[in-house]
Amino acid sequence: MAGSRLLGRLPVVHQLRQAVGLQRGMLVAGLALTGVFLVLATLAPVLAPYGYSQLSDESGNFGAQQAPSAEHWLGTTVGGYDVLSRVIWGARTALLVIIVAVLLSVFVGILLGLVSGYLGGWVDRVLVVVADAIYAFPTLLLAIVAAIAISGGQSGLWSGVFAAAISITVVFIPQYFRVVRAEVVRVKAEAFIESAKVIGASTPRIMFRHVLRNSTRTLPVIVTLNAAEAVLTLAALGFLGLGIEPTSAAEWGFDLNKSISDVAAGIWWTAVPPGIAIVLAVLGITLIGESLNDLADPRLRARRRGKGTPADAVAQSEPVAREELGEVQ
């Protein structure tokens, strides 16, 4: 009982129990797609038939642009890699980038938002102007500039992942900053912050014990939506040739780029699988984010319709009021 109550308080699990109807369908579909994505990413070495940079096996070279066959279910690319393997390994790269990008931007964004929103004054004004300035850049341009500055455009797995993640982070920090700052400004005016001040609590204590946790309600939604955007930005960077070398890791955007000429030649199997992989990964994460968003808002949340009039519903739902009123019934 205690275990299941604890489980029920976890984000996502709690919402899954709460959801009904279409909202539940969206959430379940999103969770399923994302689950597949996570399984592919973590178990890539087991699931993929070949390595991401493997060009040959015992029976010799794979050959370039081979049509789907028993050996290569989705054929091979112009560079002679197995398409299916690259799609599966690509999930791993995407997941790494999401984790690094989201972690970096969440920490930096929350800290800046908290300081800016709570302290106010010139710190706040400067940070808001900087955030606005970053908003003014097209996100992809910013990511390209960051990618070039960090890695010169080309690199191996980890440096490539970090280059992509940091370029995405630069774009995302203002979003977290804005959201957390707005919440902090709201929470700052609440009576319990005043009561902490009256008690004599120090400013850092008020910020971290009372304000911080009350200001992060909307973050799970933004994290999921940003995770989806991170996948897209990574693919766009790869597509523009600023991604990761094929010998360092598999990357969907890079594969799409290399398959451009194939499309005109009627070779579909090099372009479609990474494209679908991007779409499904983004769709899955976005569905989770959107349904979390709907469920978080009591005005948007659908509920089970009441059936009949069970008399004990009142007793279950309002024990406190009864206690207050004593024995009179």
Added chain:
Amino acid sequence: MAGESTNAVEIRDLNVTFATDGGDVHAVRGVSLDVRPGEVLAIVGESGSGKTVTARTILGLLGPTAVTDGAVVVSGTDVVELDASGLRRLRGEKAAMIFQEPSMALNPVFSVGWQLAEGLRAHGRISKAEAKAKAVAMLRRVGIPEPERRVNDYPHQFSGGQKQRIVIAMALAMQPAVIIADEPTTALDVTVQAEILALLRQLRDEEGTAIVLITHNMGVVADLADRVAVMLHGEVVETAPVADIFAAPQHEYTRRLLDAVPRLEAADRPPLPEDTPAPLVVAKDLIIEYPGRFGRRSTFRAVHEVSFSIAPGEVLGLVGESGSGKSTIGRAIAGLTPVAGGSLQVLGTEMLGVKEREFRLKRRDIGFVFQDPATSFNPLLTIADNVAEPLIVHGQAKRPGDARGKVDELLEAVQLPAAFGDRYPHELSGGQRQRASLARALALDPKLLIADEPTSALDVSVQARVLELFIELQERFGFATLFISHDLAVVDMLADRIGVLHRGRLVEEGTGAEVLGAPKDPYTQRLLASLPVPDPVEQARRREEWAALSG
């Protein structure tokens, strides 16, 4: 159908269930009520008793999560059976509503004339000029001065009482058979409340409109109602004419509700010994200002040269209407609002130009109880952690766990079971939360307690228990108190001395007997006269007095 019925509203066996996250809530259970034309039926009960839900079914205003069964017949039409377009015709023409918060019921971006015309044009073809002429007539009807000019004004240009008059005009526009007034005066000051009640009574007498009055204020009931229905947990426990309810309540709950209503007695308390030590708080010509947006020019002066003092162990009550500066004074003493001029000494520290760092050490001797117990606790900490917070901040405990013994003691002192410490604030009722709030304020055994409207968010019976507890704790711990309230009767129960504030000035100060028994200042006299007392006979007599005083 009950088409031949002569009642304005007939409710038969009404049941309303809400689907919520926590399962179904059965908010109204088998309620039957009648309202006759030209009658004021008051529905009283505590929050959560189903009184608002019952009244809202008359207009079909419940949300999509509500399931309604039974019959609600408004002049021949069963509302429960109506579809959306039928409901739209019903609203305005047969039944209308007056809301609690007039500033929220009016759209701020349209002129009031436009909003009045909107209602008229929604129910039939009428030209713009006609609608405007009618809007002017309606404003005159509800006592707005210079209606021809003011019809083009926007809601923010009217005072709270005038806004409520406009809302009433809107409700009256189509001459409905019944008006639902949901706490129509709760958001208003007591002197304005008296005017609005007089207007409602006059309209009922002249138009013959039935009024369903929802309120928790027994004084308002005594003033306006003809019949009273008492609700408890979704059921009507007693219905009787207003005189009978007050003179001979039948149901146990009605009796308890009436007993809990604080009454103005203007009793004299034994004066404190003369040779009292140095006062804890001394204000001399205290001035508090809120800076305007553009430099010093638009500075708003909330408190004008107020002088008072609070001796150790003394309870000073500050009363006044909203905007009188009473809360501002309390916040200045707690160091939440800076002092602009004069002098304010708190526990020996001069607050004019004080630095937070210097004052922080004094804070252990000051407890503060906030108005709304729902927001004054960090919702993510348990009650025990919240109550332990002052102990940790002032170094009496390292972690919340270490303070638990002391916290349990405090909870016991405010009559909460120690087990409540493990609950979260939202799992407690309003009264329980306010008691926990008292426990937190007393955690460091303060010399001074500032209570800013501590009971105004509570139901009347809960309020009575919190006040009793407060008196008991004050006697036991002997702390001095600044008790801020808009309710004269509440202050009368507690305070050794009472100060009356009006527009930032202290107009009268003295013992309870002096200020409430024999008020000298005209404002205090008006304040006392407009306070409705929970006794219909007595209230009728006072009403005349009030009319003489204000007329």
